[in-house]
Amino acid sequence: MIELEYTDVAELRGPLAVVRGVAGVGWDEFAVIRLPGGGTRHGLVLEVDRDLALVQVLEGTAGLAPGRIGVTFSGAPFRVPVGPGWLGRVCDGLGDPLDGGPPVFGTATAPAGGLPLNPAWRLPPADPIITGVSVIDALTTLVRGQKIAIFAAPGLPHLDLAAQIAAQAHAAGEPFGVVFAAMGLTHADASGVRDALEARTAAGELVLLLNLAGDPVIERVLTPRIALTVAEHLAFGLGRHVLVVLADMTGYCEALREVSAARSEVPARRAYPGYLYSDLASIYERCGRVRGRPGSVTLLPVLTMPGGDITHPVPDLTGYITEGQIVLSSEISVYPPVDPLASLSRLMRGGVGAGRTRPEHADLAAQLIAALARAARARELAEFVGADALGPADRRHLDLADAFARDLVAQRRDESRSLEETFTRAWRVLSVLPRADLAMLGAAALDAHHRPAAPEPGPQEPDGIGTGHREPR
Amino acid sequence: MERALAPLAAELLRRAGREAAGTAARARAEAASIDAAARREAARVLAAARESGRAEHAAEAARALAEARREGRRAVLAAQRQALEEFRRRAREAAGGLRADPGYPALLRALTEAARRRGGTELAIREHPDGGVVGEGPGRRVDATLPVLADRMVDSLAGEVCRLWLP
Numbered sequence: 001m002i003e004l005e006y007t008d009v010a011e012l013r014g015p016l017a018v019v020r021g022v023a024g025v026g027w028d029e030f031a032v033i034r035l036p037g038g039g040t041r042h043g044l045v046l047e048v049d050r051d052l053a054l055v056q057v058l059e060g061t062a063g064l065a066p067g068r069i070g071v072t073f074s075g076a077p078f079r080v081p082v083g084p085g086w087l088g089r090v091c092d093g094l095g096d097p098l099d100g101g102p103p104v105f106g107t108a109t110a111p112a113g114g115l116p117l118n119p120a121w122r123l124p125p126a127d128p129i130i131t132g133v134s135v136i137d138a139l140t141t142l143v144r145g146q147k148i149a150i151f152a153a154p155g156l157p158h159l160d161l162a163a164q165i166a167a168q169a170h171a172a173g174e175p176f177g178v179v180f181a182a183m184g185l186t187h188a189d190a191s192g193v194r195d196a197l198e199a200r201t202a203a204g205e206l207v208l209l210l211n212l213a214g215d216p217v218i219e220r221v222l223t224p225r226i227a228l229t230v231a232e233h234l235a236f237g238l239g240r241h242v243l244v245v246l247a248d249m250t251g252y253c254e255a256l257r258e259v260s261a262a263r264s265e266v267p268a269r270r271a272y273p274g275y276l277y278s279d280l281a282s283i284y285e286r287c288g289r290v291r292g293r294p295g296s297v298t299l300l301p302v303l304t305m306p307g308g309d310i311t312h313p314v315p316d317l318t319g320y321i322t323e324g325q326i327v328l329s330s331e332i333s334v335y336p337p338v339d340p341l342a343s344l345s346r347l348m349r350g351g352v353g354a355g356r357t358r359p360e361h362a363d364l365a366a367q368l369i370a371a372l373a374r375a376a377r378a379r380e381l382a383e384f385v386g387a388d389a390l391g392p393a394d395r396r397h398l399d400l401a402d403a404f405a406r407d408l409v410a411q412r413r414d415e416s417r418s419l420e421e422t423f424t425r426a427w428r429v430l431s432v433l434p435r436a437d438l439a440m441l442g443a444a445a446l447d448a449h450h451r452p453a454a455p456e457p458g459p460q461e462p463d464g465i466g467t468g469h470r471e472p473r
Numbered sequence: 474m475e476r477a478l479a480p481l482a483a484e485l486l487r488r489a490g491r492e493a494a495g496t497a498a499r500a501r502a503e504a505a506s507i508d509a510a511a512r513r514e515a516a517r518v519l520a521a522a523r524e525s526g527r528a529e530h531a532a533e534a535a536r537a538l539a540e541a542r543r544e545g546r547r548a549v550l551a552a553q554r555q556a557l558e559e560f561r562r563r564a565r566e567a568a569g570g571l572r573a574d575p576g577y578p579a580l581l582r583a584l585t586e587a588a589r590r591r592g593g594t595e596l597a598i599r600e601h602p603d604g605g606v607v608g609e610g611p612g613r614r615v616d617a618t619l620p621v622l623a624d625r626m627v628d629s630l631a632g633e634v635c636r637l638w639l640p
Binding site for chain 1: 528531532535536538539542543545546547549550551553554556557584587588591592611612613614615616617622625626629632634635
């Protein structure tokens, strides 16, 4: 109850403060810095040497003067209150309220860095999260406990899509919650995200952490960790399926780079710190399911690829860790501009099928992807030989690609589609092709759902690609 | 000569007539098709405009609804914050009231001891006008004044504080 404050600050430099005369202070301890006017700032212990402690001040040291501030150490790493009190709240990147409400009180506290989980307790991801976005639910289904990233070139509506998923996603009637951590957003973007998520916030199903572009970068480094700590308790303590959206992780990594540079660490690729991979893993690996606990944490990091470069360190290292990606492309002219051929949910088979979505889901997704791949090849070929020179099978596939974009992908930003509607649309798209072209689907599924619009053509021509056959006139 | 050429002229005339009729028919067909295409396009533009109008209206309504919800929620949260601040104020007041308590000197002694235990024996301890004690030493400070202790007590109640506004 009685706190000991250290007042001998030997030096302030950049975001760092050197405190002298400390005893019993440990590495990574959380500190509170008290200002003469009564304000407070927060810090983390980076290094301890005898009676000297090096403290990184999260909000920066601007305006501070040695001799006029006091530093109190908490005796433990940064801890976050956890509990249902977070649901329905809008806070800043450190978890302080932005919605005019009281501070978030929890039923307990948990270290923001997360508790290590016994690997033997982990369960593989299973069962779907329905996002209400047709192209994702049909082709790259989110699986509970999975980590799957949204990759986007700058200028694409990745935030709109992330907010739409956060606003609409559900776990088919089971308790569900969303933790949305926004990192490095502009005021306009943050306002858009808040509007999109308002209904869900008011319903007490969402936690929104907003770290704006003007907020201290070091705060941004803590934001995803706070989000995950809150989510872990909602999931494994309170039995909810929790979707954690981290937007945008490129902003996080840039913050990490700045902090690393301030610490004078040796820079690695593109000046990001050498530990970028393990740092990202320490975030991404906090999702999953735990044996004997009903909830799950599913992670949806959003990344902008600087210059559209998928080999940039941030998307590159993220791709190593995550279990799939949803790629947005400027080549796609409709919203959401998901590129189906570049997107993949690696654990999708664990989340779809009979009793989960629809029995034919995996086959249907594979068939759609195969047909779209053939349409892409036909389109390339048409650029060389002209569309008239394509065979009828190639032309049918081009029609399918058009129907796919128009009927399945195109969706309003406020439109949530049921799984039923998504499947109706997907079958309508596949029905552009004759039954003979749909070799990946079982006879029962085709009998039940395949409804070709026009009578099927007579004898099929060989399906060679680029044969250049003309249809008989 | 003229008579000899008459069949040819007649044939040429007939052909020209047929061709003209064909051209006219084609032109009519083309006109009809252009007309139909224009009508289809007009209908499409009209439908798109209607849809865009509907979408715009829906977006506007959604914005207004979001704003109303936000206002409502803001009012509830502001009331909770006020309740907490009032609770904190009363706790500080009640703690300050201990100065008039007959047990206050004993409390001061206990606080002095606790402050020494926390900050070391070299601390210079003095009583604070707000009640409680403050200890200062080389590079160290211990604040055990009554309002500060009351604040910490409220903070440590954590989840219990929510009972102020829960039904």
